[in-house]
Amino acid sequence: MSATAIDYVRRRPVEQLTTFLIDGHLFGIDVLKIEEVTGKQKVYEVPRSPSFIRGLVNLRGQIVTALGLRELFQKDSSRREDQMSVVCKLDGNLVALVVDSIGDVVEIERSLFESPPDTIPAEVRRFIKGIYKMNGQLMSVIDLAAIEKEFSPNTDPATTRIN
């Protein structure tokens, strides 16, 4: 998208988010941050890497790191194969966020944005910017910058579970 287009979208009173499910919970990411959405990918494991790094994926010749959001949010990771990936750019490299399933793209008023409630567990709240209430469901907005920080090598060992 061109700079002016992005600018235009940003100034609109509504926000567009791509939604997806992780362990039954709804999450969303700003559409502008998403490069593409893909289906099941063959993931090649990287031994000795932290658990939330599922491995590497060959995306049309590009090597993309697959980041398991389930693992990142410390939910039960029983590794179901039928998972989707939301590909974003993180720290200059492409990253595929592995999610359970993809939902719709929703448009929602920015005025409805709220800060994350305490009911959301701490492991998840770290990566959430805020929430939107949608039809009785809570949609948590992912904070990509927070995830990006995880990729810095000097992460606090207490919060990363290593294989």
Next chain:
Amino acid sequence: MSFSGEELDEFKAESLELLENAEKQLLSIDSGGDFRAAFDATFRCFHNLKGAAGMMDLENLQVHTHKLEELLMSFKEATSMPKPYVTLFLRGIDASRILIDGGVVDFSYDVEGDGAASTKPPATRDTQVPKAPAIRTPELSAEAIDEFLSECEEIVERVSANLQAMEAGGETGLAVKSRTDDIYRDIHSMKGSAFLYAYKKLGDLTHAMESSLEKIRHETHLPSKELLNALFRSLEIIDQYIQLVRSKTDRSTLDLLIPNMENVLNICAVNLPLNFSGTGSIAKPPVSAPIALQAPMTPQLATTSSMRDAELYETTKMSDENFSLPSTKDIHQPIVNKESEGATSVRVPISLLDNLMTLMGEMVLVRNQVIQFANKSDDLEFSSMSKRLNVVTSEIHEEMMKTRMQPIGNVLTKFNRVVRDLSQDLGKQINLHLHGTETELDKSLLEAIKDPLTHIVRNSCDHGIETPEARRKSGKTEVGNITIRAYHEGGQVIIEIQDDGKGLHRDAILQKALEKGLITQAEVPTLTEKQVFNLIFEAGFSTAAKITNVSGRGVGMDVVRTNIERIGGTVELASAAGSGTKTKIKIPLTLAIIPALIVNSGNGTYAIPQVRLEELVRVEQSSATHRVEIVHGVPVFRLRGNILPLVDLNAVLTRENRTDYRDGTLNIAVLNADQFSFGLIIDRIQDTADIVVKPLNRLIKSLQIYSGATVLGDGAVALILDIPGIAKVARLETAAARAIETSEDLAEKAKASSEVQDYLIVRLNSPTKHGIVLGFVHRLEEFRRSEIEYSGRLPVVRYRDVILPLISANEHLGYPPGDSSSTFVSVVVIKKKDALYGLMVDEIMDTLSTAADLDSKINAHSGIFGCLNTPQELIVVIDPFDVIERQYPNSKQQELYPAPSLASGPEAQPVDGQFPKIPATILLAEDTAFFRKAIKAVLEKTGYKVVCANDGQEAMDLLADPRNTFDLIVSDIEMPRLNGFQLAEAIRKHHTHGKLPMLAVSSRADIHSMEAGLKAGYDRYLEKLKPTILLSAVSELITKARKAA
């Protein structure tokens, strides 16, 4: 006039190139290179730069370069340039660089005096050119000026006298030429001084005088009366000028006259008559003064003169005006305009090349995929197309790589300047030698190593090379040397920087490291020398007493190492305290596409960069001798005598320890982790492939064991292993050191107590096992009995390209013939001299390593050395050479005697079969335990004292020990560390031991080896193992040496 950014950039780029070239030429002049060529080139550079500066309206730069140009002119006829001048011009170049950037320079054109040019860094980086040129005229002492003026007066006198003589005429052509040369030289030097002391007008006049004499000097024309008159008049003017300067009166009136004079001189010069007769006498003036082109004698001058004619035509018309001929019109205009070299190359922005490289990488990936697909496909047409694609892609790839490759000389030659300046600043004398400047390197890598290399070179100058006094005191030459050598090796570029300075002192380094808290006192004794030197690379280290301005701006060797490792390279130090330091940098040739070995471990596929791969070994754990052993808890493998620590890749990846080394087959990749080698145990080896290296994100990179990732032809993602990283993670460094030490301990113990020897165990038609010293065995083969043919009565078999004579071991050892019903015959192939022989045995059983002693008393039969008394059983050791000789007497060694043929004196003849007991000490160098013991036994039985060495190096060490004296050296040829040839050469060069008699005893006794042996310095060369011949030779040599002494 304003210029676009692009135009300015281009101007800057070109100007910097010109300056770089000028600098290079000046340095060449400084070190005595071809003066003429370098001078011309330098002049052109200044001249072109001046022109460019003028075009870009950079007045400062223009004036500055003009001055430099003028100064340079005074060396036009010289053959060399004194150092102060070279420095002046180099400083001038530096100043030019600042001016190009729009800075301000306060430059002194003074050569003597205390002067480094005070190049004031500008307060603000102003891109606009300041109005007033800030260039000072030199301040001169009154004496200097006085001297200059006196010199001028002398010159005027001399030239006047010469001109008078010429005018008088009547001299031969040769005499005239010599006069003309004298006049020219005098005027020339006056011109140089005039410009130097900033008497511009005087300089201009002398320049015109000089120019007017050109044609006469070249003997194409004759001097005319007009010219001589003009010259006389000029001399008068110069005289007046000098007087005015002396009396400090105003020179302005004279100044007006001078341009006129120049015009006159020029016109006269144009109208010189041609020199047909070669007599050089003054010819009559031409009829009129047509300014027409005269028939040129040489095309060169014609062009020059025609150019000048055209100009001068203009100037004569303006003779009324105050027209001063710009003295920059160089007579020697190069006709072949070398600037046209630029037409053969094109400037391309680096980003474009980078893009091309990336796209190239993608193309390689797709090409790999297409190939894989084609291999699976049946479609012939597609297959052939994909092959063509492969070829073309590879070629494009190669050419692409070349575009980015630049010779390392681009960076290295700059160091000439650095070393020159530094040696002056530090008051030391340092020579820089460059080798391999044509070695090519990717441009980005070149950029990356520039700073590290500079730092290392400065270090050498600053901390390495000592002052001339210090060097003299330690017996070195006053001039220190720094040698930089660059070459390709194994897919890498190696750069070695060696200085002959004071080297690294282990204790000083340890001291500093302790002070800085980098190591603890307890660790000190455990560190190897390499580890001590590597402490220098630790952050926060600096052994210099104070951080000098030159090399220690807080930028230490740690930054050097980081920078080099960032591009995938390594750096290591080696040094001999007192004699110098060597820094060795290794960098990969390219980053993007590398050849790799694809392997499997567990479910994953991994790539090992080929540059790290030394060899592949397959180990059968069932083998008795070659298997993985555990030493101090570390699995190791004996590879050709060296201990190789092992790492299980699976263990590293899964972090589970593999404990089972008992069975199965192992694949071991012997890898180079810079400081040492180790073996990586891998499950499966797949293939080799060229892979495109893709970077990993920071987090994965921080795991240390991966250096990148790649997509294979089948689309799978493979992680590229970082070999030093794996070694580190497996904590190999300390473990390896420990394992090696332990194994050395074990080896020591083994040497001290008993010695292990390898034998091949075979079965003959005898209840006892037989053995052959493994060193004799060339190959083991099996032939069909039906293939055996007969040559006369002797059995032979066709083997490779030769006919292999066969010998029955049973027959020769007196045993009944073996079972001849079997289809296959086992043969031990033995090499004697140059030929191969096959020893037929009933069965090849195994190899045995044992330290058991050979008992040679039980020597019932020829062809046998004796019996081995191993704990399990008795083994009869066969002497294969003896057996061979029995059947083929021609295979006996022909002895080669050195030139002065000798008949052994009566003392050396055996008396009653015994050799005389001459007391002597013999040094025996032999690595095979069996022969060592055997020869020692033979010698000691005769009464000699024998000292043994296990290889050439040990022999040298024993020789060097002053407590030892030897009368003779007996040596094997094939030995590790230092072989027999090297040993002989080394000993012959030695002044104390150079005359020691030396005897070579080797299983290789072919004619070439023998000749080589004698050439290396052996007095005799014998085949193993003939006791009588050996003893005869020994006593002969000892007696001869004693007689000579």
